[in-house]
Amino acid sequence: MGYSKLIKGLLLSMLLVIVGCGQKEEGTGTDTSSDSQTSSNTNNQAYAPTPDGNEQFVPVLSYRTGPYAPNGTGVANGFVDYLKLVDARDGGVNGVRISFEECETEYKTDRGVECYERLKGLGPTGATVFNPNSTGVTFALTEKTTTDKIPLITMGYGRSESRDGSVFPWNFPMMGTYWTAADVLVQHVGNLSGGLDKLKGKKIALVYHDSPFGKEPIPLLQKRSEMHGFSLTTIPVTHPGVEQKAAWLQVRQDKPDYVFLWGWGVMNSTSIKEAAAVRYPREQMFGVWWSGAEPDVTPAGDDSIGYSSVTLQHSAGSDNQVHKDIFKYVYDAGAGSGDRDRVGEVLYNRGMLNAAIVVEVIRNAQSKYGQKPLTGEQIRWGIENFELTQAQIDKLGLTGMVQPIKLSCSDHEGTRIARIHTWNGKTWEYSSDWIEASDAVIKPMVETAASNYAKEKNITRASCES
Amino acid sequence: MFYRETGQFKTSYQADQAIFPIRQDRIFILIWLLIGFAVIPLVASEYAFRAILIPVTIMGLAALGLNILVGYCGQVSLGTGAFMAVGAYAAYNFMIRVPELNPLFCFVLGGLTATGVGILFGIPSLRIKGFYLAVATLALQFFTDWAFSRIGWFTNYTPSGSIAVQPVEVFGFAFNTPLRKYFLCLTILSIFALVAKNIVRGRIGRAWMATRDMDVAAEIIGIRPMYAKLSAFAVSSFFIGIAGALWAYIYLGSWEPLAFDINVSFSVLFMVIIGGLGSIVGGLMGAAFITLLPLMLNQLPSAMGFEISTALIKHLEIMIFGALIIFFLAVEPLGFARLWQIAKEKLRLWPFPH
Incomplete structure (x- = not known):
């Protein structure tokens, strides 16, 4: 049987691949900005215990x-x-x-x-x-x-x-949390419209990654929409988010005043490109902090200029x-x-x-x-x-x-303030002051949701005074 | 030598119809059961239980179910993920809406719900065959993906669409440690494997196989295709539904619709194909292979002391995994089950082949 030769060949080629790639890093095809790998490095450090165990x-x-x-x-x-x-x-x-x-x-x-x-x-x-x-x-x-x-x-x-x-x-x-992010975004667009009360009658669309991540902000946005009278359309995008034609067609038909983007990975840059394709102004698009980094905007080139996102404090x-x-x-x-x-x-x-x-x-x-x-x-x-x-x-x-x-x-969150930053084609620039999410809105929701969870899982609330 | 059945006379019908007519097979099975129930629990680490043994047993059950449909009845299905999802969501809903129910009973109800859906979506199989049927079952996959993420009732209106399960407790006995979970899964798997083995040896199984081999001929000799195909769909989806409920409750503990997406359907189908179509033990071997190999490949480089990046390891894993699948299929298209059979034939003559 000639399999032994085949196996040897296979092993050999595997070895070659290992040796050949040993020095290369970062295997993503979508990475636009990586040129040369300067440092040779091992970002995979397999754990090995130190002798003293300290x-x-x-x-x-x-x-x-x-x-x-x-x-x-x-x-x-x-x-x-x-x-x-x-x-x-x-x-x-x-x-x-x-x-x-x-x-x-x-x-x-x-x-x-x-x-x-x-x-x-x-x-x-x-x-x-x-x-x-x-x-x-x-x-x-x-x-x-x-x-x-x-x-x-x-x-x-x-x-x-x-x-x-x-x-x-x-x-x-x-x-x-995502509720904090969503709240800050609503306040920000409120400021842009000249006050939260001016949001009445406006339309906000949420384009989201169809997963727990993308669905998280929905309850808060619904609550806010009831409070201020804006209408909320939720448009799901299926994982991994490279196919969004239908979603943006819907955006084009609805013509929302603002679009909130709740995407991650390749979904973000695709969204920006699709927005450009349907001529939806990027100035009216606001992402969560997971939709506001370089890999999200650079693939879309100049189409990304004017796109903003909330930041997790830093830019x-x-x-x-x-x-x-x-x-x-x-x-x-x-x-x-x-x-x-x-x-x-x-x-x-x-x-x-x-x-x-x-x-x-x-x-x-x-x-x-x-x-x-x-x-x-x-x-x-x-x-x-x-x-x-x-x-x-x-x-x-x-x-x-x-x-x-x-x-x-x-309070396991610690702080609820954030800023908005906007992409100018080269860098991110802050485009708002610090905005604090309103705890008056979030806290009751947290309590209800946590109680539901506790009830479903039979958890007795621990006391926080000790 | 090891597999020589010389001297084992079947003196009664009972002996002739035994599940394992050859003594060596019986011993083998006993050894495997002993390893599964006694040796592994003694030696396995928590990681082995949680990341290897539990998923392998559950996926083994799913592969067993799919093998009934694809391997025995010849109906190609890409809806395994969907049936698992139906089983999982049904079990969840029974548990949350009727909290008095015994969780194990809820799993069975989940399986039965999957059976219902299976029969419903098996109806097209009466008219369409082969690849076309595969596409029809694919529709089920997309339908359940949609239904479970869009219809709030199924997820008890969880805002995120992600479900966190209740603890599994039977008569005050909680299946909360990896060991207990493993025992539960293994017991269920053993029972279902026995059931499957017996079904396929009997009248129903023969009807399935006749339908698989040539449906027109089967119909002529008096097998009702509707009955044969739908019963295959029913039994298969019941198994898969139970596997889905176990996957959700015992393995994941919390899941979102994505946990039962098309990739699950594919990987279970691969398990069946690689393991061996139309073989109970093949499905189990396939499940072990598909579940374990990526993990092994992933951990091998660091275990061997190579310092390479996690990304590269992942890419290597995918490449080697793909290459091995092609290799195995090229060498033995009938899967591991056939390899095992060849091994047995060789062992029969060894060490004096003629």
């Missing part, structure tokens, strides 16, 4: 392949680079080194759950905290983390009602102290995860900020439990009692990128 393991769920890769790669690079920075510059957090391992989820729920199972037990004390980077995965993990006692930080995504810590003790949708920019440090300690050492000139893009900064918050909550937990590797449960305390003051922000070199945050048991 380390805190941070699992990294990322996606660098599939339709969401153009966006997922930026977030992952920022996150990993910051962890590397902390290790290289400070030698870890108070001497406890940070170790991590990346696991590719492809933004798929089942693979995300598998990654979670794979990583949760690593490190001397198990996984510190999970950042799923996907609302779908967050929903699935919400069930599991409760039994495993590992906190979830879902910065700017996840379940909106999970900010209620008495029902969701392990979820931390820090710095903004693009690489002039902060923290960026200088990343260049110095990570990229100059040849350990950068991505392209040097993509450091400071919107999503890179978001990943970086996310990692910074993870590191700071570890520090906070250490202040109570001691400077040693901590368990998920101890870290949870560190997150729930977390406060990021202006002084700390300055010290971390994050000035201007993030506003002070303070969490508590009843």
Whole structure:
């Protein structure tokens, strides 16, 4: 039988591929701006325990392949680079080194759950905290983390009602939920129209990714539409969102005054291109913070000019102290995860900020439990009692990128302010002041939704006074 | 040598009609059951349970169901994901609307609902065949995708369309640890495999196979095609419906319509094709292969000490996975089941082939 030859050939070609690609990174076809890969690098650091065991393991769920890769790669690079920075510059957090391992989820729920199972037990004390980077995965993990006692930080995504810590003790949708984002957007278009009361009779369309992520803002927008009398049309776009002709035809027919875009990955740039194709003014389009980064606008070229999105506090920019440090300690050492000139893009900064918050909550937990590797449960305390003051922000070199945050048991979100930024063809520019989401609107909704969840799952509300 | 049946005389009709007429087969099955029920629980880690064993057993059940339809009755279906979704959503709705019901009973009800839908969408099979039927079942897939994400009632009006399941508790016994979940799935799989094996050996199974091999001839010898095809659809969707409910409740714990999309249909179909059409054990092997291989390929490079990026690993995984499927199909189009059969024939003569 001649199969042995075939197998040998197969193995050989596999080997060739491995060796040949060993130095290449970033496998996305849709990536428009990557030129040369400067650093040779290993963004996949398989976890290997250190001999002394004095380390805190941070699992990294990322996606660098599939339709969401153009966006997922930026977030992952920022996150990993910051962890590397902390290790290289400070030698870890108070001497406890940070170790991590990346696991590719492809933004798929089942693979995300598998990654979670794979990583949760690593490190001397198990996984510190999970950042799923996907609302779908967050929903699935919400069930599991409760039994495993590992906190979830879902910065700017996840379940909106999970900010209620008495029902969701392990979820931390820090710095903004989708309801916050939607509320800020409504207020912003209200300002543009000359006041929220002027929204009466106007039409707003929501073009959304047909998944839990895209559906999240709907209840809030409905509530707001009842309050102010604007009409709301919801237009779903099927995953992965490359086929949107029908959606934009509907937009052209309805002629809404504003379009809110709730997309992710290739869906965003497709939306902008389709909007241009039906001549819908980009100035009247506003994206969520997951629809407002470079990979969303650059593929559409000049068609993107004038498009805006809400920001998760920060925009693009690489002039902060923290960026200088990343260049110095990570990229100059040849350990950068991505392209040097993509450091400071919107999503890179978001990943970086996310990692910074993870590191700071570890520090906070250490202040109570001691400077040693901590368990998920101890870290949870560190997150729930977390406060990021202006002084700390300055010290971390994050000035201007993030506003002070303070969490508590009843508020796992910490802050609800955001700005709008607009793409001018080359960079993102802020186009509004800070807008604070109205808690008078959101809070009752959170309470109802959380109570429903508690009822459905037979959870007794924990008391927040202790 | 190992598989020589010399000296095993069948002296009664009962012995002749046994599921496994050969002693070696019986021993093999016993060993496998022993491994499944006793050895694995002792040695497997939590990760192995949650990420490998549970999905493999559940997908094995789905593949078993699809194999009845495709492998035994010859009706190509791309609606597996849809039937799983029907099973899962039906179980969820029964549980949430009638909380007194036993969850296991809800799973069965989910399976029965899938059966109903299966029969309904099996009706076109009476008129259309082959690829055309595959396209018709594809319609079901898209229909359920649409229905479950658009009709709020199915998801109990969850704003996000994502469902979080209730804990599975039977008579005060909660299936909450990976071990218990695994036992539940394995037991269900074993029972259903036994049922399937017996159905396909009997009158109904023979009717299916006759229909598969040549429907006109089958009709002439007195098999009613409507009955044969619809019963295949019914049994198959019942199995798949149960698998869907288990997938949702035991494995995922929380899901959105995307969890049962067209990719699930494809991968179950691949399991059946790679495992071996018209073979119970083939479906199970196919399920193990399709579920495990990507995970193994994904973890192999880092286990071997290669430091390569997760993106590259993923791409390698897809490439190697694809290549292996083509390789296996080229080498043995009849799937693993046939390979296993060849192995048995070889073992029979070994070590003295003539």
